[in-house]
Amino acid sequence: MYGKGLRPLSIATVVALAAAFSLVFFYAPLDADQGFIQKIFYLHVPLAIVALVGFVIGGVFAILHLRRGDGRWDAYSYVSIHMSVIFGVAVLITGAIWAKASWGHWWVWNEPTLVSFLIVFLMYATYYPFRYAIEDRDRQARYASVFAIAAGAFVPLNFMAVRMAQSLVHPRVFATTDGGLPGSMMLTFLACLAAVALLWVTLVKLELTAKSASGQLKRLRRALDAPPSGGSPRIAPEVS
Amino acid sequence: MDLLPIATPALPLDEAGKYVAGAYLVFLVLLVVYVSIMAAKLQRMERELRELAGFAEQRAEEPDPEKVTLGV
Numbered sequence: 215m216y217g218k219g220l221r222p223l224s225i226a227t228v229v230a231l232a233a234a235f236s237l238v239f240f241y242a243p244l245d246a247d248q249g250f251i252q253k254i255f256y257l258h259v260p261l262a263i264v265a266l267v268g269f270v271i272g273g274v275f276a277i278l279h280l281r282r283g284d285g286r287w288d289a290y291s292y293v294s295i296h297m298s299v300i301f302g303v304a305v306l307i308t309g310a311i312w313a314k315a316s317w318g319h320w321w322v323w324n325e326p327t328l329v330s331f332l333i334v335f336l337m338y339a340t341y342y343p344f345r346y347a348i349e350d351r352d353r354q355a356r357y358a359s360v361f362a363i364a365a366g367a368f369v370p371l372n373f374m375a376v377r378m379a380q381s382l383v384h385p386r387v388f389a390t391t392d393g394g395l396p397g398s399m400m401l402t403f404l405a406c407l408a409a410v411a412l413l414w415v416t417l418v419k420l421e422l423t424a425k426s427a428s429g430q431l432k433r434l435r436r437a438l439d440a441p442p443s444g445g446s447p448r449i450a451p452e453v454s
Numbered sequence: 455m456d457l458l459p460i461a462t463p464a465l466p467l468d469e470a471g472k473y474v475a476g477a478y479l480v481f482l483v484l485l486v487v488y489v490s491i492m493a494a495k496l497q498r499m500e501r502e503l504r505e506l507a508g509f510a511e512q513r514a515e516e517p518d519p520e521k522v523t524l525g526v
Contacts, residue, residue: 235478250470254477261481304484308477315473417488424495431499434506438513 217423220416227416230409234402242402254312256402260410262305262331266369268298268414269338273366276359288355291362293421295341297414302335326379330372337365 238256245252272294279287309328310320322328344361348354395403 251473253474257477257481300484300488304481307480307484311473311477311480315470413485420492424492424499427499428495431502431506434503438506438510 216419216426220419220423223412223416223419227409227412230405230412234405234409237402237405242399243396245399248316251312251315254308254315256406257410258305258308258312259403260407261301261308263407264410264414265298265301265305266334266373267411268294268301269334269369270366272298273363273369276362276366279355279359280363285355288359289422289425290418291359292345293418293425295338295362297418297421299335299338299341300417301410301414302331302338305331306335326376330376334365334369334372337368341365 234256238253242253242256244250245255272291275287275291275294279285279291309331313322313328314320341358341361345354345358348357394400
C-alpha cells in the first residue's frame, strides 16, 4: 500500500537532485568571502532544515497516533524520526568538513548552532533504546509518541534560542536586512532544499513500504503456523 | 572567550575542492549505504517469502488428518 507511487517519486528525486547540484556547480556564483568552500552550504543547510522539520513532523504524527490510536501514525512517526536521524548524521559530518575548511577546526564548542544541533541529534539518538526497551507493542508506541511530541516541541524552541543567542561566528544569510543571499544563490538554495526534501519523502516512503512488507510477512508466518483444523501448530521455517 | 575570525580568506580552489568533494561524497556514501541496507532487507524478505510459499504449498499437498480418520 505504501509502495504506490514510489517509482515516479524516486525518479523525480533523482532528477531534482541532479538539477539542484548542477545549479550549485554551474550556475550559482562563487561566494565573495568563502569562495568555492561555500558550495557546501547548498548541501549542509538543506539537510539540516529537512532533518529538523522531519523531527517536528515525527512529533505531529505522534500526536495523531495518541489522538486516534491508530498504529499507522506511530509507524509514520518512527520512520520520520529515523530518517531525520540519518539526515542528522550527514548534517554533522558535512558541517564538520565545512567548519574545518572555513575556521580551521572540525568542531567549535562555543558555537551555539553546532552544539544545539548536536544536542537535538543526541536526544533523538536515545529514541531507539527508549523505544525498544519496552516490550509491549502498545505501550512502546504510546511512550515513543510521548517522547516524539516532547522532543518535537523542543526542536523549534531550541532553534529560537539559538537565533536569540546572536552568534558572531555562524553565518546568518536569511532574514538579514543588510545583505542576504543574492537571487541566483537563493534560487540554487531553494532548488537544493526542494530536492533534499523530496529525497526525505522518498526514503520515508521506501522505509514504510519495507516495514509494511515485513509486517505482512510476519502475519503470513503466523497464519501458516496456526494449525489447519484443530491440529498441533506447525512452525513455518525461520529465515535468519 | 576566543572568537574565531568571522571572515577568513577563501581557500584556493585546489584545497577547497577537496573539502567540497568530501562533503558531497559523504552525502553520496550515506545514501548508497542506506540503499544497500534496504536492498539487503528486501532480499531477505524475498527469500523468506519464497520459503513461506514453499511451506504453504507443501501443507496444501498433505492430506488432512481428520478427513483421513473419518474416511471422508
